[in-house]
């Protein structure tokens with residue numbers, strides 16, 4: 001046998017040591033854009049994400065509703081494959097039928113409303129920008145816009161009215177209603193408005209169009225008016241019925257597939273990748289692996305990205321049942337080193353995804369710092385309104401149901417199959433509850449802010465810089481105690497009257 005003499009480590013055993021934070025290194029300048037499929041040095045990946053988040057290939061997490069909600073925020077869902085081919089293809093079709101952000105928002109707000117109303121609307125709709133028309137209808141006259149910039153500048157001045165806190169941009173456009181489309185385009189160019197004003201037949205400015213991918217169309221913003229793009233949608237497949245499932249998903253418009261398996265270092269995965277590559281152009285990720293050998297095997301097989309992690313998922317009992325797996329941090333560190341070496345040798349960059357075991361938001365930043373290009377999470381997303389499961393009241397708390405793909409409830413034997421007799425012989429996952437946490441948008445915004453803020457502590461404005469610059473330290477068991485509140489009596493735990 002080969003022995004790894006170093007213990008296998010988890011994220012909680014590490015901390016980031018701050019680097020110098022320069023003055024321009026503030027959260028609003030941090031860019032979380034990240035590749036998800038392989039690309040050659042000097043070229044761009046065919047798909048990238050605006051935030052490094054993907055939701056797990058699980059019945060309790062990723063359906064079409066989650067796919068749209070997460071894509072709208074800049075991430076990707078992989079719609080679960082442990083269902084009929086028709087059912088999954090229909091979910092993909094529904095998610096693809098949503099169009100990426102044309103009009104972000106038309107509100108019913110008027111200039112008399114206060115900033116508080118606008119902030120509430122922005123919070124509720126999840127949009128970073130709100131366009132205000134005189135009568136609240138899309139055809140009404142534009143009287144102002146509220147951008148992310150207002151939001152930050154005016155957050156505490158709750159009493160201002162809309163017209164008082166309109167940005168110079170919006171005043172400019174307001175004063176110029178009646179401008180032509182090309183004049184409007186000039187405004188965008190000059191003022192980096194990141195939106196496209198739309199004019200009506202009379203040439204009057206009608207409403208504003210905002211898109212996440214505006215930058216890609218900067219040279220010719222009018223392209224944005226016929227290019228009504230759909231969101232990027234992913235789907236999970238297995239190594240058993242791919243000949244039937246993949247063509248159906250491709251016909252439904254899927255962008256990226258991933259082979260969902262608890263142990264991906266197998267000839268079954270190679271065969272599946274071969275089939276996909278010879279029958280379609282669709283991108284395909286593979287996994288999960290936890291070491292250099294597994295990574296290289298799947299990369300040589302043609303995978304477009306590699307998923308890392310065995311046994312660390314919140315609902316996973318694989319390590320207890322079968323004794324296989326590896327601490328998530330150790331797995332990430334080794335696979336990231338293999339990925340970098342492969343890039344040096346071949347000029348091909350293969351993104352890696354850290355899958356499972358994210359408990360605290362800072363674990364995401366650590367995973368990125370250790371080399372992950374994006375993370376996949378189940379428990380995190382299962383807690384939100386947008387996950388497909390029931391919300392229940394247990395005792396005094398609201399919870400949502402969350403079960404593993406290896407549980408009897410999911411009946412996903414294909415994910416665990418190592419050949420031989422079909423069927424789930426024993427469970428590798430549990431059926432559980434997670435605390436209900438509200439809307440995806442609200443929670444994601446907080447998490448993203450934390451990540452950006454930590455990246456600033458580490459002196460990094462991009463994920464690539466973080467991977468390059470991060471200084472990571474192991475922590476001792478006693479210093480973990482030091483990291484939480486300690487040696488104080490927390491108010492909520494103290495007994496009334498004492």
Ligand code: MZP
Nearest residue numbers: 056313314316357378379404405406429
């Ligand atoms: P977590 O984010 O909930 O900690 O982990 C989610 C990941 O756990 C999934 O993306 C998948 O890789 C893995 N998973 C899903 N079901 C099981 C199981 O039943 C499992 N064992 O391990």
